[in-house]
Amino acid sequence: MAWSYSFAAGLPLWLVGVAAYNVYFHPLAKVPGPKLAAVTSLYKTYFNATDASKFYLQIAKLHEQFGPVVRISPNEIHLSDPENYDKIYHIGTKFSKDPIFYGAFGYGTAAFPTPSNEIHRVRRAALNPLFSRKRVLELENIIHDKVEKVGRRIGQSAMSKTPVDLHHACRAISVDAITDYGFGNCYNLLDEEDFGIPFFDAMRELGPAVWFFQQWPFLQSLALSIPYWLAKRLSANLEAFMRLQMDCKDQILAIKEAKDRGETPKRVTIFSHLMDPKAAEGHIVPSVDDLTDEAFIILSAAQDTTGNAMTIALYETISNPEIYAAVVEEIKLTFPDPNVRLDFLTLEKLPYLTAVIKESLSRLSYGVIGRLPRVTPSGGAEFNGISIPAGTVVGMSAYMMHRDPTIFPSPDSFHPSRWLEPGAARHLEKYLVPFSKGPRQCVGMPLAYSELYITIGTLLRRYPNLKTEKLEGRSLEYEDYFAPYRPKDAKLFSVWAESGDL
Numbered sequence: 272m273a274w275s276y277s278f279a280a281g282l283p284l285w286l287v288g289v290a291a292y293n294v295y296f297h298p299l300a301k302v303p304g305p306k307l308a309a310v311t312s313l314y315k316t317y318f319n320a321t322d323a324s325k326f327y328l329q330i331a332k333l334h335e336q337f338g339p340v341v342r343i344s345p346n347e348i349h350l351s352d353p354e355n356y357d358k359i360y361h362i363g364t365k366f367s368k369d370p371i372f373y374g375a376f377g378y379g380t381a382a383f384p385t386p387s388n389e390i391h392r393v394r395r396a397a398l399n400p401l402f403s404r405k406r407v408l409e410l411e412n413i414i415h416d417k418v419e420k421v422g423r424r425i426g427q428s429a430m431s432k433t434p435v436d437l438h439h440a441c442r443a444i445s446v447d448a449i450t451d452y453g454f455g456n457c458y459n460l461l462d463e464e465d466f467g468i469p470f471f472d473a474m475r476e477l478g479p480a481v482w483f484f485q486q487w488p489f490l491q492s493l494a495l496s497i498p499y500w501l502a503k504r505l506s507a508n509l510e511a512f513m514r515l516q517m518d519c520k521d522q523i524l525a526i527k528e529a530k531d532r533g534e535t536p537k538r539v540t541i542f543s544h545l546m547d548p549k550a551a552e553g554h555i556v557p558s559v560d561d562l563t564d565e566a567f568i569i570l571s572a573a574q575d576t577t578g579n580a581m582t583i584a585l586y587e588t589i590s591n592p593e594i595y596a597a598v599v600e601e602i603k604l605t606f607p608d609p610n611v612r613l614d615f616l617t618l619e620k621l622p623y624l625t626a627v628i629k630e631s632l633s634r635l636s637y638g639v640i641g642r643l644p645r646v647t648p649s650g651g652a653e654f655n656g657i658s659i660p661a662g663t664v665v666g667m668s669a670y671m672m673h674r675d676p677t678i679f680p681s682p683d684s685f686h687p688s689r690w691l692e693p694g695a696a697r698h699l700e701k702y703l704v705p706f707s708k709g710p711r712q713c714v715g716m717p718l719a720y721s722e723l724y725i726t727i728g729t730l731l732r733r734y735p736n737l738k739t740e741k742l743e744g745r746s747l748e749y750e751d752y753f754a755p756y757r758p759k760d761a762k763l764f765s766v767w768a769e770s771g772d773l
């Protein structure tokens with residue numbers, strides 16, 4: 272028993288010792304920030320757990336109080352000065368992904384969470400050809416087919432006088448496009464009456480867990496070992512989430528079995544490609560479980576990011592008559608017939624539509640709203656005159672970049688016109704980072720642009736007089752689950768056409 276008394280007496284002393292070291296003697300001791308954040312990483316988890324995953328807002332407040340370099344955890348700093356972005360996120364960077372932060376998304380052999388840049392390079396090389404601009408142009412019809420379904424639903428809304436939930440419709444376009452693209456087996460959420468809300472609720476279920484997995488990684492192993500029968504009893508959403516994962520695995524198995532039977536797929540999909548040992552130099556065909564992880568990550572990465580950007584672009588345009596009229600006028604001049612397919616290559620040349628898309632990506636949708644933490648390489652680094660040692664985790668976010676009023680004045684307002692003057696646009700482009708930059712930049716960027724142009728162009732050309740209700744307060748807030756989500760009780764963005772408009 273004596274050892275347990277010594278332990279009980281020693282533990283508080285040890286904790287006080289660690290806290291004192293972190294605050295006064297740690298190599299980051301001189302970096303400004305709240306004392307509590309210097310003492311414990313629970314500071315981050317506290318804000319994510321108690322304030323509906325809004326630590327990103329607390330970080331913004333800390334920058335107002337402490338300046339451009341802030342210590343947000345014993346070994347992590349956050350930067351707000353936009354000039355620092357290119358020092359971390361650039362081709363050839365030595366900064367690597369933080370294994371603790373990204374480990375919460377699972378490791379396996381998926382490209383996204385891989386900490387090492389060298390290993391990532393091989394994994395990414397296998398993915399690149401499937402997401403290239405050439406490939407996206409070849410498969411453009413997949414997106415047109417999805418957007419047509421939403422167009423038809425809006426047409427029906429005029430007859431039935433029922434508004435169409437365009438937020439979930441946009442997210443469903445992304446899911447249906449990527450499952451068609453990736454598996455060759457579309458989820459067809461656009462055919463569901465509610466555009467697949469249970470699917471999105473299940474994906475959201477994983478969100479808050481990620482912050483806990485980062486704080487206590489053993490919880491992740493525990494959660495992953497929960498059998499399906501128990502998940503069913505614990506929560507309907509957890510069950511739905513597990514079913515999603517099982518479905519991803521079934522899709523991968525189906526592709527593998529067809530390959531093993533020697534069948535040639537009608538077209539090469541992401542996963543039939545990844546099962547090919549010649550997919551890239553050094554590529555090792557991942558196991559079925561690892562491919563399932565990759566599938567799940569790609570599915571998660573594709574849906575909210577693109578869905579949010581489309582939602583913002585459509586909401587801000589439809590609720591602002593001047594912007595609406597200007598963009599419709601421009602598209603009409605190029606496509607006088609509203610019923611032809613509006614091709615991506617022509618759409619992306621339209622300056623006002625491009626300005627609307629850049630504005631929706633540059634602010635108000637953000638892509639990934641929170642920080643992208645990287646580990647400082649050997650030799651350390653210096654930011655705004657503050658030196659930090661190798662091994663320090665450092666992060667920046669699109670949220671802070673796109674809301675810097677010295678670059679984007681009135682960051683809460685939607686002003687496509689700021690992108691119209693070529694000189695000004697070139698300057699803004701430097702700070703436009705929804706897809707991040709460097710070797711870990713979004714691989715789905717060409718697909719996302721194609722979805723954005725085709726969806727926004729087609730729906731606005733077809734329906735130049737849609738009506739919507741103004742959204743305010745909580746309905747415009749985001750919760751951070753790596754990708755931003757609207758609060759569960761947010762009022763959704765819905766539109767309706769009037770019969771005279773058809």
Ligand code: HEM
Pocket residue numbers: 382383384395449568569572573574576577578580637638639643705706707710711712713714715716718719
């Ligand atoms: C507007 C739409 C999108 C935005 C704003 C966006 C944003 C981002 C960002 C910021 C990253 C870097 C994350 C990090 O450094 O940790 C990323 C990575 C990634 N995104 Fe996207 N994304 C979008 C659409 C898509 C789509 C449609 C796909 C479809 C496949 C996709 C798949 C991925 C993947 C697989 C990665 C990991 C890439 C790697 O590590 O090599 N994203 N995305």
